[in-house]
Amino acid sequence: MPTLTVNGKVRSFDAEPDTPLLWVLREQLGLTGTKYGCGVAQCGACTVLIDGAPMRSCVRPVSTVTPTQNVVTIEGLSARGTHPLQKAWVALDVPQCGFCQSGMIMAASVLLAAKPEPTDADIDAAMTNICRCGTYNRVRAAIKAAAQGGDARRAGLAIQHSDGSTT
Amino acid sequence: MSARVSRRRFLGASAAAAGGLVVGFHVPFASAAGAKGDAMPEINAWVLVRPDDTVVIRIARSEMGQGTLTGLAQLVAEELDCDWAKVTTEYPTPGQNLARSRVWGNFSTGGSRGIRDSHEYVRKGGATARTMLVQAAADGWRVPASECAAAASVITHAASGRRTTYGKVAAAAARVSPPTEVALKDPKDWKIAGKRLARLDTADKVTGAQIYGMDLRMPGMLNAAIKACPVFGGKLASFDDAAVAKRKGVKRVVRVGDNAVAVVADTWWRAKTALDALPVEWDYGANAKASSAAFANVLKAGLDASDAVVGNRVGDARAAIASAPRRIEAVYSYPHQNHATMEVMNATARWTAERCEVWTPTQNGEAALAAVSEAAQLPLAQCDVYKTLLGGGFGRRGASDWIRQAVLIARQMPGTPVKLIWSREEDMTQGRYHPVTQCKLVAGIDDKGNVTALHMRISGQSILAGVAPANIKDGKDPVVFQGLNPPGPESSFVYGIPNLLIDHAMRNPHVPPGFWRGVNLNQNTIYLECFVDEVAHATGQDPLALRRTLLAKSPKSLAVLNAVAARIGWDTPAPAGVYRGLAQTMGFGSYVAACAEVSVSPQGDLRIRRIVAATDCGYAVNPQQIEAQVEGSFAYGLSAALYGECTVKDGRIEQRNFDGYRVLRMDEMPAVETIVMPSGGFWGGVGEPTIAVAAPAVLNAIFAATGLRIRELPLKNHSLAKA
Numbered sequence: 001m002p003t004l005t006v007n008g009k010v011r012s013f014d015a016e017p018d019t020p021l022l023w024v025l026r027e028q029l030g031l032t033g034t035k036y037g038c039g040v041a042q043c044g045a046c047t048v049l050i051d052g053a054p055m056r057s058c059v060r061p062v063s064t065v066t067p068t069q070n071v072v073t074i075e076g077l078s079a080r081g082t083h084p085l086q087k088a089w090v091a092l093d094v095p096q097c098g099f100c101q102s103g104m105i106m107a108a109s110v111l112l113a114a115k116p117e118p119t120d121a122d123i124d125a126a127m128t129n130i131c132r133c134g135t136y137n138r139v140r141a142a143i144k145a146a147a148q149g150g151d152a153r154r155a156g157l158a159i160q161h162s163d164g165s166t167t
Numbered sequence: 168m169s170a171r172v173s174r175r176r177f178l179g180a181s182a183a184a185a186g187g188l189v190v191g192f193h194v195p196f197a198s199a200a201g202a203k204g205d206a207m208p209e210i211n212a213w214v215l216v217r218p219d220d221t222v223v224i225r226i227a228r229s230e231m232g233q234g235t236l237t238g239l240a241q242l243v244a245e246e247l248d249c250d251w252a253k254v255t256t257e258y259p260t261p262g263q264n265l266a267r268s269r270v271w272g273n274f275s276t277g278g279s280r281g282i283r284d285s286h287e288y289v290r291k292g293g294a295t296a297r298t299m300l301v302q303a304a305a306d307g308w309r310v311p312a313s314e315c316a317a318a319a320s321v322i323t324h325a326a327s328g329r330r331t332t333y334g335k336v337a338a339a340a341a342r343v344s345p346p347t348e349v350a351l352k353d354p355k356d357w358k359i360a361g362k363r364l365a366r367l368d369t370a371d372k373v374t375g376a377q378i379y380g381m382d383l384r385m386p387g388m389l390n391a392a393i394k395a396c397p398v399f400g401g402k403l404a405s406f407d408d409a410a411v412a413k414r415k416g417v418k419r420v421v422r423v424g425d426n427a428v429a430v431v432a433d434t435w436w437r438a439k440t441a442l443d444a445l446p447v448e449w450d451y452g453a454n455a456k457a458s459s460a461a462f463a464n465v466l467k468a469g470l471d472a473s474d475a476v477v478g479n480r481v482g483d484a485r486a487a488i489a490s491a492p493r494r495i496e497a498v499y500s501y502p503h504q505n506h507a508t509m510e511v512m513n514a515t516a517r518w519t520a521e522r523c524e525v526w527t528p529t530q531n532g533e534a535a536l537a538a539v540s541e542a543a544q545l546p547l548a549q550c551d552v553y554k555t556l557l558g559g560g561f562g563r564r565g566a567s568d569w570i571r572q573a574v575l576i577a578r579q580m581p582g583t584p585v586k587l588i589w590s591r592e593e594d595m596t597q598g599r600y601h602p603v604t605q606c607k608l609v610a611g612i613d614d615k616g617n618v619t620a621l622h623m624r625i626s627g628q629s630i631l632a633g634v635a636p637a638n639i640k641d642g643k644d645p646v647v648f649q650g651l652n653p654p655g656p657e658s659s660f661v662y663g664i665p666n667l668l669i670d671h672a673m674r675n676p677h678v679p680p681g682f683w684r685g686v687n688l689n690q691n692t693i694y695l696e697c698f699v700d701e702v703a704h705a706t707g708q709d710p711l712a713l714r715r716t717l718l719a720k721s722p723k724s725l726a727v728l729n730a731v732a733a734r735i736g737w738d739t740p741a742p743a744g745v746y747r748g749l750a751q752t753m754g755f756g757s758y759v760a761a762c763a764e765v766s767v768s769p770q771g772d773l774r775i776r777r778i779v780a781a782t783d784c785g786y787a788v789n790p791q792q793i794e795a796q797v798e799g800s801f802a803y804g805l806s807a808a809l810y811g812e813c814t815v816k817d818g819r820i821e822q823r824n825f826d827g828y829r830v831l832r833m834d835e836m837p838a839v840e841t842i843v844m845p846s847g848g849f850w851g852g853v854g855e856p857t858i859a860v861a862a863p864a865v866l867n868a869i870f871a872a873t874g875l876r877i878r879e880l881p882l883k884n885h886s887l888a889k890a
């Protein structure tokens with residue numbers, strides 16, 4: 001049985017070679033945080049990392065991912081949502097319906113890894129994911145909050161959290 | 168404020184709770200609250216309190232990103248005086264609602280009604296529960312309840328210094344007779360409602376843990392992919408299941424109703440690829456040659472037809488226009504559009520001869536239940552629907568067509584849970600589309616430039632004719648006139664024009680219509696607000712000044728307009744190369760206005776730089792979520808203005824995915840400054856109204872920048888380049 005390395009673990013799966021990586025993740029490995037949105041690499045809801053590079057997994061045949069390449073999904077981005085982006089997303093209440101947000105966060109993680117202090121133009125270029133609820137401006141604010149030297153309070157949203165903090 | 172409570176409603180709730188009805192939602196995933204029925208007394212239908220002081224607040228409306236779950240919980244918690252940090256939520260099912268005489272009221276979630284239509288009874292639910300909890304403590308201490316106070320889930324008796332918590336008295340409180348009357352707080356005293364609180368449903372959305380309908384898994388579950396006749400109204404003729412029967416994982420190929428075929432397989436990908444390979448013959452029927460271009464001519468003819476129904480009439484507009492020294496006339500049009508929720512339509516159904524259950528993201532749980540019962544051929548009481556968080560709704564999920572399909576498939580495989588997922592292509596081509604209309608506007612102008620008369624003739628599609636024809640009375644679909652209605656609390660024409668006629672010639676294509684976020688307020692506001700801008704320019708008046716004149720007797724509308732004008736700095740010149748446009752409307756109970764700043768390069772490249780938007784929704788339950796909704800409404804409304812268009816050729820929708828149906832992305836999203844200015848005394852909606860001002864504010868700014876008046880949406884079909 002073929003295998004993949006996903007979130008640091010070797011996993012075997014049962015799928016035809018041309019099956020998109022997305023559906024192996026979702027249906028064979030039970031990792032449903034990666035979403036199907038379009039199937040044609042347009043919306044970015046299926047974004048995962050392969051050896052640190054962003055990949056729209058809905059168009060990537062699973063047979064083209066080698067067993068030793070490191071696939072990271074939203075479930076493997078951090079332990080218990082502790083990645084700076086995830087914390088910034090929570091601090092600024094970014095998600096509305098939330099469906100596109102896994103892909104947004106994965107795409108943003110690549111951006112921050114390459115550019116710790118991204119400009120607006122950097123964000124525009126890297127974040128081509130579709131959000132129909134329209135969270136774009138909070139996504140932008142959260143990326144800046146998670147960036148080097150960032151601070152969620154600078155977004156000026158003054159959101160009151162149940163732990164008593166305000167961001 | 169004092170309000171009477173229906174005693175029977177809350178008694179009914181408590182009695183049912185004793186029967187243990189709250190437990191066992193059968194939802195097979197951990198994030199569903201409420202599975203722990205043990206030791207969780209139900210105080211009333213809205214509130215459960217665990218011994219550890221956790222408060223579970225029941226939410227009848229569907230959460231689809233708009234934040235209603237958090238807002239409604241804030242309203243209950245405010246009156247309950249509980250500890251907000253210990254609040255969780257759960258959905259009752261439509262089956263439970265039915266069994267309890269609809270104790271939770273209406274489940275339908277649309278029309279920006281979630282909070283404005285249920286604020287009173289959910290607050291009473293919280294207040295009643297607080298009264299019962301305090302009474303239980305007082306009874307235990309043998310003191311009058313009036314001597315006790317409650318705050319943050321703690322009950323105190325000052326005179327004796329005694330203290331207890333909601334969790335400790337919850338079991339006793341569940342047995343207390345509900346009060347017949349409770350007083351609701353004055354909103355100025357709110358401590359939880361009205362605050363900029365974080366949403367309750369964010370954490371799992373950033374880790375991938377959030378389970379959407381599409382993510383459900385159950386033991387023994389199979390997956391289905393479906394294809395319906397691409398021509399609306401056409402039928403399934405035949406299919407050759409032998410051609411795919413031996414493919415790996417394929418279990419069944421089934422007919423679904425009279426117009427669709429589905430492949431059921433072990434995985435969805437195998438089902439989908441088998442469906443792609445399945446030879447299918449369709450009977451396209453009478454609409455096989457229908458096209459948008461041909462229907463546009465039908466709409467055009469309706470602009471001057473004699474069969475129109477009047478929606479609003481003041482004075483005699485026809486006569487006043489005929490005698491006016493000057494007339495201004497324009498024709499606008501607005502296309503079909505798909506909702507394009509990020510999560511495609513899906514439902515998981517399990518059918519047996521005794522019971523049918525469905526798990527699905529729906530905006531209308533009760534309508535979904537009715538659809539399940541009908542498709543399952545089982546009584547309502549033997550069916551139920553378990554709502555999952557919606558990956559976007561925007562009105563599409565108020566329908567139940569995909570739910571019916573899932574049940575029809577499951578009925579052919581008794582006992583097996585089947586998850587039906589539409590492909591994006593199916594979602595794009597089997598939508599319930601934003602109605603298509605045209606509008607002819609004619610204004611009569613006097614010698615001083617005053618608007619003495621206005622006739623708006625709408626020609627086009629009726630949503631109700633498609634989804635609820637029984638609600639059309641005397642040929643009139645009242646929804647057509649959103650934003651154009653006579654004065655009232657919902658969606659009114661707010662300009663003072665002495666002679667006004669607004670009428671509608673109904674012209675329905677074969678494309679099924681649906682409620683699409685903002686609904687008919689969207690195009691009606693484009694028509695009116697762009698035309699008012701035309702009138703201002705044609706008569707040499709400042710667009711703000713003309714609107715101020717027309718709004719002299721509409722103070723709330725004038726206030727939001729003035730607020731955006733002040734914030735944008737209308738009276739001072741815009742930066743070089745930047746141009747401004749205004750729009751205002753009244754819809755879904757709220758008063759809104761926007762000003763857009765745009766620039767257009769000589770090559771015609773549009774940049775929408777900044778939007779200032781003001782909303783008076785009466786009361787603001789969570790201002791930071793209102794800001795999020797307003798901001799999001801501009802992404803939705805500007806997607807529509809720039810790109811939104813579904814065209815019909817050979818009877819079917821041509822756009823099949825996001826490559827052909829473009830939507831706004833991050834690099835095009837303007838900065839949005841939201842002014843939330845609740846004036847009190849009424850409850851208006853938030854999710855939709857500002858969508859309607861997005862397009863006209865930008866279109867008017869484009870005119871200011873280029874002199875081009877765009878009257879046919881979307882913008883992508885026009886060049887803004889200098890001629």
